């Protein structure tokens with residue numbers, strides 16, 4: 001790995017030598033506006049710039065090494081600088097970096113579409129590429145709306161979502177999500193959507209082991225009975241609602257929702273942007289649950305966390321409704337310049353090949369079980385952890401003054417952030433969600449690295465909140 005810190009240049013203002021690490025910080029502080037970030041707070045904090053990565057580890061411009069505890073925002077699968085993914089990328093780079101999917105095609109894109117349909121439950125035979133999770137959701141929503149127009153039911157235009165749902169930050173995705181604080185400001189520009197309650201998490205021994213969906217499904221039955229004839233689609237994140245803080249659904253919940261949607265003639269959109277590609281164990285949650293949605297949204301781990309690529313899979317019957325002469329105006333007029341980029345598609349193919357063999361060897365299942373055990377041992381009776389929720393390689397620790405406190409810490413204390421900043425001193429990168437710590441490691445971590453992840457999290461927690 002080349003060290004960025006080793007390179008030097010000159011500060012144009014003073015003429016003095018400026019090493020590359022310092023230059024990154026100077027340029028960043030002067031010019032970058034970071035996502036989901038209060039920049040005043042960010043500019044007051046010590047900056048950290050990543051220079052390189054290897055496996056589950058990232059190295060900063062000062063040469064300090066960190067475990068990537070949030071998989072570079074929930075994307076990384078086989079680790080950084082993976083030899084197989086690197087080779088696939090370089091091989092494609094030797095052919096062509098980008099060629100459009102508007103009217104043309106290319107081998108990695110076509111092959112990836114075929115591979116995704118083989119991975120998906122039977123019936124999802126068409127793949128529409130885009131380049132981020134919110135985009136994949138927009139595509140599914142627009143396809144559903146247009147389908148009902150094309151089939152003579154334009155009044156079916158409403159959307160049902162799950163309370164607490166997060167589907168991204170574009171206007172359609174914000175409209176159907178329910179992220180309160182994140183999106184409240186933009187409500188006046190969003191279209192209306194109705195939300196039904198999420199399953200309730202049940203706690204035993206400090207760890208949420210199950211969720212109860214009775215009230216949630218009852219509410220959905222009532223909603224569908226009243227509104228199905230005006231509803232185009234229902235969207236949900238199956239199994240785990242990630243950005244809501246790893247909210248768990250009980251096994252069978254998605255199947256029940258799918259059956260209700262089918263019975264009421266409402267499209268089901270499954271947003272597996274976060275949960276797919278081994279994050280919870282199976283390569284696709286819907287395949288594991290034997291549910292064929294009408295639309296399936298994929299992104300994040302699709303390229304193993306290497307490049308921006310997303311896909312919306314749709315049922316053949318939906319695709320067929322869009323066929324007709326040019327003059328019929330039935331085409332789906334939606335697209336992005338870099339849709340189905342060949343570099344990203346080539347890496348996605350290598351990622352899926354590698355994931356299939358990990359899955360077949362049972363390697364993932366072993367690691368997931370180990371992660372669950374370690375979390376249990378360390379946090380299920382930790383005095384500062386009010387609730388632990390975990391499924392697969394996705395966990396949330398809700399911090400509180402004590403295990404039975406009704407209230408959390410005052411928001412202004414930024415306790416979650418303080419713990420994450422302290423974790424850096426222990427060589428660990430984490431991102432908080434308020435005062436919840438989210439642990440979402442790359443799938444490549446072995447048992448000893450998972451032990452380090454949990455141990456370093458506990459060290460940071462005990463430093464900031466000693467008992």
Ligand SMILES: Cc1ncc(COP(=O)(O)O)c(C=O)c1O
Nearest residue numbers: 132133134166167168237273274
């Ligand atoms: C379930 C889900 N859907 C959609 C998105 C949005 O994806 P992107 O950030 O790539 O637009 C996210 C992002 O975290 C997500 O968790």
